Amino acid sequence: MMLSRKKKAPPPCRTAAKYLFARAFFKNVRPGIQIGVIAGREQVKNYMSGAWWNNDPVTTARNIHINWGGIHHDG
Secondary structure (H helix, E strand, C coil): CCCCCCCCCCCCCHHHHHHHHHHHHHHCECCCCCCCHHHHHHHHHHHHHCCHHHCCHHHHHHHHHHHCCCCECCC
């Protein structure tokens, strides 16, 4: 008889969350739309100053794009 133990999820990493958010924020936009560096840095700063450990970075970036007027790209 084997007992399976669930592994605990690793604690959220600040650096990984920041990287994933920035990557999703700048890369997942419709072709032809560019986001300025200053606006992007402000959004990364806002994300990291909030409850980043409790939010999925990619979903959060998608929600910001949608709130900005549907500039999200799903492909």
